[in-house]
Amino acid sequence: MSAVLRPLQLFNLRLHHLAEQLLEPQGRYAAGFENLIVGLIVFSVASIGVEAMPQVPQWLLTVLRVAEVVVVAVFSFEYLLRIVAAPKKLAFIVSFQGVVDLLAIAPFFLIGLDARWLRALRLLRLLRLLKLQTHFLEHTVAERTRELAQKNAALLAAQAQLKAEIDLARAMQIAILPAGFPDRPGCEAAACMIPATTMGGDFYDFMELPGGEIGLVMADVSGHGVPAAFFMAVARTNLRELAPHCPDPGTCLNRTNEVLCTQNPMDLFVTVFYCMLNTHTGLLRYANAGHNPPYLRRADGSVHALDGAGGLVLGAMADSRFETHSLQLLPGDRVVLFTDGVTEAFNSTDEAYGVERLIAEVKAYDSGAASGLIDRIRNSVTRFAGDAPQSDDIALSVLTWRDS
């Protein structure tokens, strides 16, 4: 690039600058120029009418003709300036406004001031009325564009705020889950919850109960989004409140269900596996409201699903009843609780992770901390899903019974 501008370039630059100042909506003189053009259009159309009247004094005709020269000069200047300013010059020339602008000045250049033999053609100057329309049209379009830009900006800001609030709510949703399992000599547990992109409703919970028992919850609210998240909070709060007053898990789910059915305007529901572990004896009592049955891994490596599944989900029918089942844990036993986000994690070919893969991981993890098995399953699911996005929350919990 040359450091010194050649005169032609300089002229071109100045012309563009001028066009910007006069034609762009935010230009410095745009409003004044716009008013000038509209004023001249109105004046020139009126003067065509005056000229056509009989017995117009000669002096007035002279004035009008001089005025016509000025009008055409200004219109021509405007027309040329618009061509200069247009990014696509040909497109402007053949556009509605381009054609109208040309027609507004064409009669003058075609027939001059005094071609009486083409009187009819002079009426073409009335086309200037169209020019008026394009000006108002342009004005309206500019106005609408500006309004639209403002609304767009407001919408983007509102969206950003909403996203920030949802992110915050999700963070809170995870933060209210217990960080650790109550410290007891005979057992150990760990849990994790990996939310999907939208707000979901999976949750787990550990509770210290009267009499030295520990309550464990694994639950999944139907659907996604803010309603599911709210229902999760309602379900969790009710469970936590009722659990210490219930002698067994079945009773706890019965009562929780009754309460949830009265607080459920959207017909949401939650699947819950709830168990109470006696940390002195290793007796695990549990009840299942529509949740995937957890897996029990015995010390010998055998794995099977806990029976007693098939109870109805909570929140669906107020009169549902839940049975309590019992299981005596033996040293080295592990119970793996999970939500369907694990088994229904899909890969890019729409294949589900499934129970077989989960069982294989549980079987293969022989000894080690509960958190180690959680990491192992998480990694296995992540590897399996590959690039496919996580469509559902994933919650996992592992309880290991050592000895009383």
Added chain:
Amino acid sequence: MNVRLETVGKVAVVILEGRLDFATAEGFQKQLELVLAGIGSVPPAVVIDCAALQYISSAGLRVLLVAAKAAQRARIAFCLCSLTAAVRDVLDVSGFSRIVTVYADRGVALAQVPQG
């Protein structure tokens, strides 16, 4: 997911194909509401034919639950038929097979439900 509606006599048969999950649940709910409201006259029974339904998520179960409750209020018989193993599994675990009538196939369903 694809939803088709057939009528056998006065009974409405809703045929589901594909996956009933969070993405498709809302649209299906609207369609079911229309079916239950009846076009012209309210049907005596609604049969959901799941022979080609490959997958149902909790959001899908919710739509069935809402529809089953609405049908009960309107005194319309509501049932499912021809479940695939995967869908049957989900209904069994969630306890839904306890509250919704399930028939082996469409023929059995149509023979059992009230006709008018």
